[in-house]
Amino acid sequence: MKRFDRGVVFSTILFFLIFSPWVMPSDVATAQAIKVGVIGPMNFMQGKGHWDGATLAAEEINAKGGLQVGNKKMKIELVKADSNEFISMTDATNAMERLMTQDKVNFVVGGFRSEAVLAMQDIAMDYKKLFLGCGAAHPEICDRVGKNYNRYKYWFRVTPMNSKYLVQVCLINLATVNGMLKKELGIEKGKVAIVAEKAMWIDPMIEAIKANVPKMGMELVGTWRPSDKATDVTAELTAVQRADAHIIFTIFSASVGITFARQAGELKIPAAFTGINVEAQKDGFWAATQGKGNYAVSMSTFVRGVSYNDLTDPFVEKYISRFGELPTYTAVTYDAIKSTLGEAIEEAGTIDTEKLIPIIEKAERVVVSAPKAKFDKTHDLVFGPGYATGITFQWQDGKMKGWWPNGWQGVTYKGMAPYKLPPWMIEKYKK
């Protein structure tokens, strides 16, 4: 009996010695994996994009045995964090805090709403964790890097272009549409109505557009700011129509984009669209608007059949076959993990954040979401020919068609199509 007891005690001690967390801490247990936190509103298409893009990147890296870190291979382990940032800012900061303290991730990718990302950014910076932004456009997020480099150097905006560049593209698009109205309908001085949801990232854009529209020889007839969750904008549409607007400049990132496009199509508002409508980037937009979203315009990173380089098409096709839908720009977590982070880790031979930062700062990489990607001094994505430009597209009879850049500063991507005016507009103004 005594011998039996000793055996049990010995076995138990041996068991605990082998498997005890003191002997084998979790860090050691997962030493072969690089933990990447993917944070986003996971119950919404933006978060799904974050996760799906990251999943593809991790699968591709892991299929090759992982990243070469010095003399060993390390696989990518993704940790999903639902920021629920559309509904609750507290949920967003809690999710980031959990990634830092509980999941102990090495890096973070994702984030969507600027208001939430600003708060989440501070938490990541407190823990000195590399946070690769894949969704928020407000300039302040990167301006912080310029103002306080030592604190905010762990942040890089991988996508989208910041809202100053978005405005630049939007103004180029506006001039293009205005030129078309002049040429095709004889409208000498285009009247522009801005309809933009109430959101922080849009405020500086509106100021810039207001300042530039008169300089571009157009007239601004008004600015309407519905709530981002408005379920009825017929009053706004009626007012826009009363103002005789020829062009409606939309800036939407939330559900109001669907409401607006659907009701504008239903009421056949005789105006051309330009601007941004994030919900229109999604395949489901056509069904959500019940086919009324025809001629809606937005900017996006991925459009079926349009490619920046040889990497874009295979990625888009693989993404569609795997997830059944076109990737939205938040799926650029793929580039964030595979190129920005993955290539930097292999070059540095370490996952030490401090050593990775200078490599990411200097790098210029071929990615799926732009001809090439590099970062400026504030760790913001560089915009311009040869780099990130995005694609402006229009819904035409149930299909997204890329129409810009089409010759702008010598940039034309494969698979572009011309912009179309709504037939009811042509009918009203054709002389």
Next chain:
Amino acid sequence: MILDIILSGLINGSVYALLAIGFSLIFGVARIVNIAHTAFYMLAAYCIYYGTQKLGVNPALCMLAAIIPVTLIGLISYRLFIDPIREHEGAVLIATIALAMAMQEVMLLIFSGDFLGVPHLIEGYRMVFGVKIAYQQLLTFAVALLVLAAVWALLLKTKIGLAIRSTAQDREVANLMGMNESRVAMITMGVSVGLAAFTGAVIAPLAIVNPFMWMHPLIMMMAVVVLGGLGSIKGSFVGAYILGFAESLVVFLLPMGAYLKGSVALSIMILVLLIRPEGLFGIAFEEER
């Protein structure tokens, strides 16, 4: 512009009126503050989405069919969660909030947070005094009037209506007169949820179907009911149009502050309550019932 404001106000008001009538009915009779009222409207919208988009059922048929399961869910919810705690109004309030949140989370699990759409019953628009109004919106306006007439007929021309009114006036006396007050409350709950489902059926094509679509209408509906006077159906109807016009006024007169339309409408409600705490058509004191 005045015509624009009037017509937009009528359309907005009709949506709120449709929602508020059912809520007012259950509050007026059973003193149940059913926060889940608009969540039932959300459920109906999802039923219609599923029927039309996934099963390919005719939209009109689907809209009518949606009322049955939602009303049943409403009645089951009443029996399980509300009836046992009916005497404690605060508890009912919390329970119905929990019920609404539960329905939201279930829809989020099943359909995710994607924004979805359902087809209009009648496509296209009509020019009314130079203003473009979608047929579906005109339908909403007509239905709001019809529902009001139907509720009025139910309350004034039927036996059950008499029982509902008696219970609303004095629950204890109605009980003493041999009416099964609990049964009347259950029937009223059925009618109320049925109205929410019907409203969902009519309004869903105008809305973006998503698990959170019940929240904004809830706030506006409660504002309408408080403004009109708690439990007063007539008050709800009038209150709905007042807030509808207030919203339109903001959009047309203050375009940069269009997002404030909800806040302005709620401020009007507070102002009215400061002058007339019982609401426009409400009863000043509980004891008067």
